[in-house]
Every structure is written in C-alpha cells, then in structure tokens.
Ligand SMILES: Nc1ncnc2c1ncn2[C@@H]1O[C@H](COP(=O)(O)OP(=O)(O)OP(=O)(O)O)[C@@H](O)[C@H]1O
C-alpha cells in the first residue's frame with residue numbers, strides 16, 4: 001500500500017512537472033466548450049441540460065485519453081526506469097494500479113475544470129442537477145475504461161506515438177461497436193447474439209443510460225470489469241516483455 | 245563466522261536461443277566486495293538483473309539474505325540496494341524529489357526521512373544540485389544520483405553495475421572509499437571494467453566471459469596468473485642497459501627481459517620462469533657484486549590487465565577454460 005501510494009504520488013506529480021498537463025487541460029476545456037456550445041447547439045436547443053456536453057465525451061476521450069496514457073509505461077521502458085521500479089520493493093500490480101489511478105485523478109481534475117459549464121446552465125435555466133451529477137460520474141467511469149486500455153497499450157512499446165495511435169484505434173472500436181451503422185454491417189451476416197455481444201461492448205451504449213440519469217448496476221459492472229481486465233492485461237504485458 | 249548474504253547457484257539466462265548467462269554460481273559474504281569482471285556482452289548486467297529480481301532466470305536459484313527471490317521477491321528486494329546499468333532515473337524530477345520518492349517506496353519512517361536524504365546527498369556530493377532536474381545534470385552527477393538512490397535505505401546487500409563509470413578521478417576515488425567504508429557491514433557486488441578498482445576495493449573477483457565463470461579468487465590470486473607475477477623491475481642509467489642485461493643473463497631463473505627507455509633512465513623488467521618465486525634475491529645479489537648503480541628495484545605483483553586479456557581471449561578463441 002505504501003508503495004502504491006508513492007507510485008501514485010510520483011506519477012500524478014510528473015503530469016504537472018511539464019507544461020503538457022496544462023496544455024492538455026486547456027485543450028480539454030476548449031474542446032468541451034466548442035462541442036457543447038457550438039457543435040451541440042446548446043443555445044438553439046433552448047433546453048437547460050448538459051446532454052450535448054456529455055454526448056461528445058466518448059468521442060473526445062477517444063483521442064484525448066490516449067494522449068494522457070501514452071507515456072505511462074512506454075516512457076518507463078524507454079528511459080530504463082522500468083528496471084528501477086521493478087527492483088524496488090513494490091509489486092507490479094501495485095505499480096500498475098498506482099499509475100492508473102494517477103492518470104485517472106488527473107483526468108478527473110480536467111473534468112472538474114468543466115464545472116463552470118454546469119454553473120452556466122443553472123444560471124440560464126433550471127436543469128435536473130441529479131442527472132448531471134450522475135452523468136459526471138458516468139463520464140469519469142468511461143474515462144477510466146479508456147485509460148485502462150491506453151495504460152495496457154503503453155506497456156507494449158517504448159514509443160509513445162505508437163502507444164497513442166494503437167490506443168486511439170482500440171478506443172475507436174469500443175465506441176463504434178455500439179453505432180447503429182456498424183451494427184447494421186454485422187446484422188447482414190452475423191447471428192443475432194454476435195451482434196448483441198459486439199453492441200454490448202460499446203462504451204456508447206453503457207454511457208447512454210447513465211447519461212440519462214439512470215444508474216444501472218450492469219453498466220457499472222461493465223466499466224469496472226473492463227478496467228480490471230485491461231489492468232490485468234497490463235500487468236501481463238510488462239511481466240512478459242520487461243526484458244526487451 | 246561466515247554470513248552469506250547473497251547466494252547464486254546455477255544461474256542461466258537465454259534470450260531467444262542466445263545463452264547470455266550460463267550456469268553461474270557465486271556467493272557474497274558480509275564484509276566482502278566482490279568484483280564482477282568480463283568483456284562487453286559477457287553477461288554481467290544480465291546476471292545482476294536476475295539477482296535484483298528484474299529478469300526471471302531461465303534456470304538457477306538466487307537467495308538474498310536467506311530469502312529466495314522467486315518466492316519472496318518483495319522481502320528480498322527490501323534488503324537490496326541496486327544501481328542499474330546507466331543509472332536510470334526520472335529526468336523531470338530533481339535529485340531531492342527523486343530520493344523522496346525512493347525513500348517513500350522503501351518505507352523509510354517520516355521522522356528521519358529528511359535527515360537521511362540530506363545525509364546521503366551530502367555523502368555523494370549532490371547537495372549543490374539537489375534542486376536541479378536530473379535530466380539537466382552531467383553524466384557523472386546522474387551516476388551519483390543513482391548511487392544515492394541505491395544506498396538511501398542502508399541496505400545489507402548492495403549491487404552496483406559499473407558504479408564509477410563516467411565519474412571524474414576525484415569522484416572515482418571517493419566512491420571507492422565509500423564502498424570500502426560500507427563494505428564492513430554489507431555484502432557488495434560491483435561490476436567494473438577498471439582493473440585497478442579490483443585491486444583497490446575488491447576482496448574477491450570473478451571474471452566471466454560468454455556467460456561463464458572463468459576465474460574466481462582474490463585479486464592477488466588473479467595477479468599471480470600474470471607473467472609479470474614476481475617480475476623484478478629496475479631503473480638504470482640509459483646506455484648501461486646492454487651491459488647489465490649481458491651480466492644478468494647469467495641468472496637462469498630469468499625467462500625474458502623487457503627494456504623500455506625513458507627520459508634519463510631505462511626501465512628493465514625481468515620476468516621469472518614458471519615456479520620461480522624469489523627472483524629478486526638472485527638479481528640483488530648479482531647487482532651487489534658489481535659497480536653498476538641502479539636507481540630503483542621492485543617486485544611486481546602481476547598485471548591484472550594482462551591476465552584479463554589472456555584469460556578472456558583464450559576463452560573467446562575456444563581454448564580451455566577453468567571454472
Ligand atoms: N533483452 C535482451 N534480449 C536479447 N539479448 C540480450 C538482452 N539483454 C542482453 N542481451 C545479450 O546478452 C549478452 C550479455 O549482455 P550483458 O548486458 O549482460 O553484458 P555485460 O557483461 O553487462 O556487458 P557490458 O560490459 O557491455 O555492460 C549480450 O550478448 C547481449 O546482447
């Protein structure tokens with residue numbers, strides 16, 4: 001536990017040791033603003049809620065989260081510090097979880113930066129704040145899912161750019177798998193249950209109900225087990241490739 | 245009382261067919277500094293990576309202060325201080341921040357964490373750069389950060405991969421002093437390419453080539469394998485060397501002469517034949533019976549670099565090798 005905490009602290013601190021963190025947060029906020037107010041037609045809709053804001057999150061995370069996670073393990077490999085932490089008295093699982101949590105907390109901080117948008121809708125109208133609060137939690141859970149993918153992928157390469165691109169593609173697949181257009185393609189030839197399984201892996205489907213303010217235990221289990229699965233794969237990826 | 249802190253038996257490691265380490269066994273007792281020598285690519289770093297639990301051995305056993313590294317990795321790692329090859333560190337951190345991180349992971353109690361870090365920074369001469377990002381430090385300072393990190397928890401077992409690589413002569417000297425000081429209550433394993441280091445800090449040495457142990461013994465035993473072991477060197481006035489050689493050639497214990505002209509004097513080295521241990525006596529006696537004045541006379545222990553070269557070359561050309 002001590003080890004996990006130390007790893008977490010160092011990792012979170014390392015985000016703020018470079019200007020990248022601040023650049024990231026600014027980009028995150030600006031894109032959120034653009035998507036919500038311009039692309040999402042916030043004013044034209046004449047409705048006081050944050051639906052357009054959250055609807056864009058899966059797509060925003062798809063390329064922003066890989067940017068947060070790409071350096072998690074690839075940088076350790078490249079600089080040789082992987083050897084250092086694997087020879088310190090901290091288990092590999094604790095290191096993986098510690099680093100993941102740091103990235104997640106960092107993302108949460110970026111998400112906290114969007115609170116002014118929430119305040120704005122309250123100023124303009126009378127939104128259902130419970131729905132919005134639940135949506136925030138859902139969005140954070142989904143970010144964790146994307147992060148666990150990115151963390152695992154970054155453990156497979158020394159190259160951050162490769163880590164970014166591959167994570168992006170996997171995140172894209174997890175988004176698209178719930179898209180009607182994509183599912184139609186499978187519908188044409190695959191048996192129904194295959195289509196359902198593919199659809200059930202979609203972040204969109206699981207995020208959709210949360211975003212409407214419905215907490216379904218199955219959606220929570222989905223994200224939790226997804227994170228668990230990818231972090232487990234992350235441990236294995238390091239265990240079997242650490243020597244290279 | 246022997247107190248074996250590190251025990252390695254039958255250690256091997258293969259990388260996709262290539263046998264980088266082949267059946268290496270070694271022990272390090274408390275109070276010992278074991279020097280780990282061998283040409284580039286011999287398998288020194290690979291062996292250390294297995295001992296410290298980074299790489300998983302293909303075969304063999306490693307026991308660290310009685311803990312098997314495979315069964316109790318965290319317990320074993322707690323008792324080891326390790327300087328990996330190239331002294332990796334987080335470049336964006338300062339030495340101060342980095343040592344705090346290591347101290348936290350090493351679970352150094354908060355009450356004396358600060359004092360301990362300051363003490364180590366002082367000892368390794370890092371105090372002036374304690375707040376500068378590590379990536380902006382010179383190579384020697386980076387190495388010092390690596391050493392500081394390895395000793396912060398005062399480990400019983402210290403494993404350092406080329407600790408003095410990249411240090412200036414003063415620092416080399418200081419780090420060797422430090423290693424010798426620490427040696428009394430620790431078991432230390434260092435790899436090095438500097439043979440004088442073996443002489444000045446190691447109590448024992450192991451030479452490996454192509455993953456196999458080809459020598460294991462004290463520095464003196466190693467030196468005694470040199471053809472210069474017990475050789476006698478004298479300094480004579482330049483110009484007289486021919487006559488003196490003629491006279492000394494009467495001594496049958498001499499195998500050959502080596503004559504090196506220097507500025508005002510000429511150095512003559514006489515190597516003994518195999519089995520001859522007291523060449524000095526014969527030479528001294530001979531010289532005493534003549535009028536030639538000599539300026540210096542000393543007996544050599546042997547030249548480590550020569551032994552190293554012959555041993556590792558012999559091995560490479562596929563000759564016989566000792567284990
Ligand atoms: N991850 C790896 N994959 C494949 N081969 C490796 C790997 N690591 C080391 N080797 C090989 O194992 C051999 C031993 O390497 P090692 O780094 O242990 O040598 P060394 O004795 O430390 O050399 P040096 O004095 O140059 O530091 C080399 O032939 C090296 O190429």
Ligand SMILES: [Mg+2]
Nearest residue numbers: 288289329405
């Ligand atoms: Mg090496």
